Amino acid sequence: MDIAIHASFLPHNDPEAALAFYRDTLGFEVRNDVGYQGMRWLTVGPVGQPGTSIVLAPPAVGPGITDDERRTITEMMAKGTYAAILLATPDLDDTFTRLQAGDTEIVQEPTQQPYGIRDCAVRDPAGNLVRIQEQPSATPPRRS
Helix, strand or coil: CCCCCCEEEEECCCHHHHHHHHHHHCCCEEEEEEEECCEEEEEEECCCCCCCEEEEECCCCCCCCCHHHHHHHHHHHHHCCCCEEEEEECCHHHHHHHHHHCCCEEEEEEEECCCCCEEEEEECCCCCEEEEEECCCCCCCCCC
């Protein structure tokens, strides 16, 4: 099988703040910006990697979600325990410096983890945990 990860979903509760973080701070390109019934879905992704995206979606809008579940999701987002994503960069120190300059909530400064990875952690404006690992060859090879 030849299967690739095309998109992952993260919730957002403020589309402009999400754009400021993912587009302006991380440097991702905006691939789609869709509004519907007062809500907004944003698709962003790393420049040069058109096959990999993050869909930033309004939380708890699915048809089967109860009011109690919506409250739980909202509470978990506020605590930063609802969603997470793992990114990679060849220069963690430079990336971390840019994150600090962007007034990003820092969870963990660059640290050598006991399991062999050097990474840092921040929260996006919705509270999602964003861990960024240092990988010298973080950009995947292009397929011909």
